[in-house]
Amino acid sequence: MKEPSAPNTLIHVIAERCSGCRRCEIACSMVHCGIPTPQRSRIRILPLPRRTGFIPVLCQACEDAPCLKTCPMNARLRTAEGAVVTDEESCIGCRACLYICPYGAPTVSPDDGKTLTCDRCAGEPGGPWCVAACRDCGALEAVRPEELFVRGSRAAARTLRHVWSPPRSRRCAS
Amino acid sequence: MRILIIGNGIAGGEVAFGLRRAGSADEITILSAEEVPEYDPCSLPYFLGRDVPRPRVFRRRFEDYSSAGIRLETGDAAVAIDPQARRVHTSSGREYAFDRLVLAHGGSLFVPPIPGIDKPGVHRCKQLPEADRLDRHRGSAAVVIGSGAIGIEAAEALKKRGYAVTVIEVMDWILPALFDPETAGRLKRRLERCGIAALTGERVLRIEGTQAVAAVVTDRRTIACDTVVLATGIVPGVALARTAGIEVGRGIRVNERLETRVSGIFACGDCVETVDACTGEDAMFQLKHNAIEQARIVVRNLRGEPAAYPGAWAFARAHFFDTHAVSFGKTTRATQCELGQLEIIEREAGEDYLRVILKEGIIVGGQAIGRFADAAGLLIGAMWRRESIPLLRARRELLGGPPTATPWTTRKLGELLGLTG
Numbered sequence: 201m202k203e204p205s206a207p208n209t210l211i212h213v214i215a216e217r218c219s220g221c222r223r224c225e226i227a228c229s230m231v232h233c234g235i236p237t238p239q240r241s242r243i244r245i246l247p248l249p250r251r252t253g254f255i256p257v258l259c260q261a262c263e264d265a266p267c268l269k270t271c272p273m274n275a276r277l278r279t280a281e282g283a284v285v286t287d288e289e290s291c292i293g294c295r296a297c298l299y300i301c302p303y304g305a306p307t308v309s310p311d312d313g314k315t316l317t318c319d320r321c322a323g324e325p326g327g328p329w330c331v332a333a334c335r336d337c338g339a340l341e342a343v344r345p346e347e348l349f350v351r352g353s354r355a356a357a358r359t360l361r362h363v364w365s366p367p368r369s370r371r372c373a374s
Numbered sequence: 375m376r377i378l379i380i381g382n383g384i385a386g387g388e389v390a391f392g393l394r395r396a397g398s399a400d401e402i403t404i405l406s407a408e409e410v411p412e413y414d415p416c417s418l419p420y421f422l423g424r425d426v427p428r429p430r431v432f433r434r435r436f437e438d439y440s441s442a443g444i445r446l447e448t449g450d451a452a453v454a455i456d457p458q459a460r461r462v463h464t465s466s467g468r469e470y471a472f473d474r475l476v477l478a479h480g481g482s483l484f485v486p487p488i489p490g491i492d493k494p495g496v497h498r499c500k501q502l503p504e505a506d507r508l509d510r511h512r513g514s515a516a517v518v519i520g521s522g523a524i525g526i527e528a529a530e531a532l533k534k535r536g537y538a539v540t541v542i543e544v545m546d547w548i549l550p551a552l553f554d555p556e557t558a559g560r561l562k563r564r565l566e567r568c569g570i571a572a573l574t575g576e577r578v579l580r581i582e583g584t585q586a587v588a589a590v591v592t593d594r595r596t597i598a599c600d601t602v603v604l605a606t607g608i609v610p611g612v613a614l615a616r617t618a619g620i621e622v623g624r625g626i627r628v629n630e631r632l633e634t635r636v637s638g639i640f641a642c643g644d645c646v647e648t649v650d651a652c653t654g655e656d657a658m659f660q661l662k663h664n665a666i667e668q669a670r671i672v673v674r675n676l677r678g679e680p681a682a683y684p685g686a687w688a689f690a691r692a693h694f695f696d697t698h699a700v701s702f703g704k705t706t707r708a709t710q711c712e713l714g715q716l717e718i719i720e721r722e723a724g725e726d727y728l729r730v731i732l733k734e735g736i737i738v739g740g741q742a743i744g745r746f747a748d749a750a751g752l753l754i755g756a757m758w759r760r761e762s763i764p765l766l767r768a769r770r771e772l773l774g775g776p777p778t779a780t781p782w783t784t785r786k787l788g789e790l791l792g793l794t795g
């Protein structure tokens with residue numbers, strides 16, 4: 201009866217490294233649709249206001265995912281690997297999953313209006329294609345969930361030190 | 375322990391199967407008034423409109439119950455509870471003993487006292503057998519009474535099935551519980567463009583017809599039709615709880631562990647009265663996600679882990695043909711009797727529309743049509759975090775500064791609300 205509640209592969213996003221090149225979108229649509237069509241990509245690059253940065257947005261497969269509870273067709277499913285995907289046979293394209301998503305992650309398919317989300321390239325021997333496509337920038341990394349905390353905190357500490365380093369006079373004497 | 379669950383809907387099913395997932399070895403029985411395994415009422419309009427085949431409405435199969443060791447008693451409704459003897463009596467005259475009881479029997483359709491409402495041709499679509507009956511019915515002109523989410527979804531389904539459809543709403547705008555008139559007016563125009571007539575501020579006086587339905591008479595006109603669908607709202611089932619002397623308000627009253635005044639009797643789903651997770655006010659949001667979350671709290675308490683329910687949340691999509699809209703939190707009408715400075719932020723781009731309601735600088739609700747709706751999650755997040763919009767406005771530079779200084783969700787929120795200038 202035990203069901204996975206969290207993914208066993210996560211894609212760790214290091215947004216500061218994203219150049220906005222959108223190679224991930226091309227790779228994603230290639231692996232899922234066989235043709236390079238960024239509109240069908242399950243990862244999307246969101247430019248920040250005035251293009252001050254870029255944010256790769258993709259389904260985080262939340263532990264207590266609200267889309268699983270709000271889909272009127274029960275079409276949002278947790279896979280055995282822990283990803284959260286749309287069952288296209290049941291999806292009616294109502295976008296409830298998109299509207300309740302804290303990141304607006306699901307992509308609406310331009311073909312039939314159904315939603316598409318990241319399945320971590322389940323079954324691909326080389327792992328997620330977007331990660332491979334992002335090798336040059338290194339904004340995407342495939343990690344195990346337990347690694348994520350450590351990496352995330354280290355990265356945050358690095359940038360925070362840079363942004364908010366305390367004035368010299370207030371530094372602790374050591 | 376013997377755990378008895380009344381109602382095999384969203385909440386009841388989640389309690390039973392949630393208990394097993396949590397490792398419970400208790401004796402679990404579900405008492406169901408219906409003959410089928412658990413289905414999703416939210417899916418019914420889409421089966422009716424032939425968007426999906428009928429089997430897609432089911433959330434479980436009979437085998438799921440037997441393989442989980444859950445006893446499912448079908449076609450027998452609970453009629454009375456004896457809290458002292460710890461027994462439930464059913465309509466067939468049977469008795470079920472329990473150690474813990476879970477009331478998860480939902481609500482029922484509010485049937486307005488309109489003359490002619492019992493005529494053949496008057497349908498409902500709250501439960502599967504009702505949707506089946508409407509599915510088998512052969513008509514060509516339908517009047518849907520009530521323009522709530524269910525009424526609009528039923529109207530779309532019937533339109534897809536080739537019916538001429540008219541929706542009648544007694545309030546001055548459609549979807550009145552979910553949207554303000556400004557948003558609803560736009561949705562009404564889009565509904566009419568899809569060929570569905572929407573009459574607002576109009577009251578149904580009677581349903582006419584010698585044998586079956588032939589017309590609906592309102593205070594303004596007579597509409598010839600052969601089909602009527604009642605979508606007049608859901609009222610929580612409280613009668614059963616009263617038989618046990620359990621306190622009821624609009625719904626069954628529960629404490630934060632979702633236990634009623636009678637120890638060992640819990641309640642969850644459409645039958646309970648709870649609180650708004652954002653405001654702490656009394657709330658009756660009869661929505662699927664709330665039923666599921668409440669059921670999970672009941673499971674934890676039944677497992678002996680004291681768990682408090684944080685409250686229900688209002689969130690609903692409105693979707694018909696190529697129109698996509700969403701509503702969350704409060705409408706302006708719902709904030710009317712409250713103190714505090716209201717501010718409305720509106721944005722419009724072509725046919726897309728955004729309307730955000732702030733009280734004392736905090737988002738308390740919002741409505742969006744089209745592209746703006748795609749970012750609803752950011753607004754809902756800001757509402758839950760009680761982010762101060764005046765502060766964002768005052769510190770506009772943070773919205774454009776280095777990416778690490780402000781979370782991207784806040785920066786996008788600023789852009790969405792037009793604060794970035």
Ligand SMILES: Cc1cc2nc3c(=O)[nH]c(=O)nc-3n(C[C@H](O)[C@H](O)[C@H](O)COP(=O)(O)OP(=O)(O)OC[C@H]3O[C@@H](n4cnc5c(N)ncnc54)[C@H](O)[C@@H]3O)c2cc1C
Nearest residue numbers: 381383384385407415416451452479480643644660661662
């Ligand atoms: C057409 C329709 C569309 C909807 N769309 C949405 C939507 O898009 N999003 C959303 O969030 N919500 C939606 N809802 C609401 C949602 O379905 C409910 O909030 C949810 O089903 C509540 O779950 P529940 O278990 O409390 O009640 P229900 O799912 O209604 O289950 C209660 C069960 O108890 C049974 N029962 C009743 N009395 C007794 C008794 N005395 N003895 C034994 N059994 C009994 C009933 O027959 C029923 O099977 C919709 C509802 C309808 C009708």
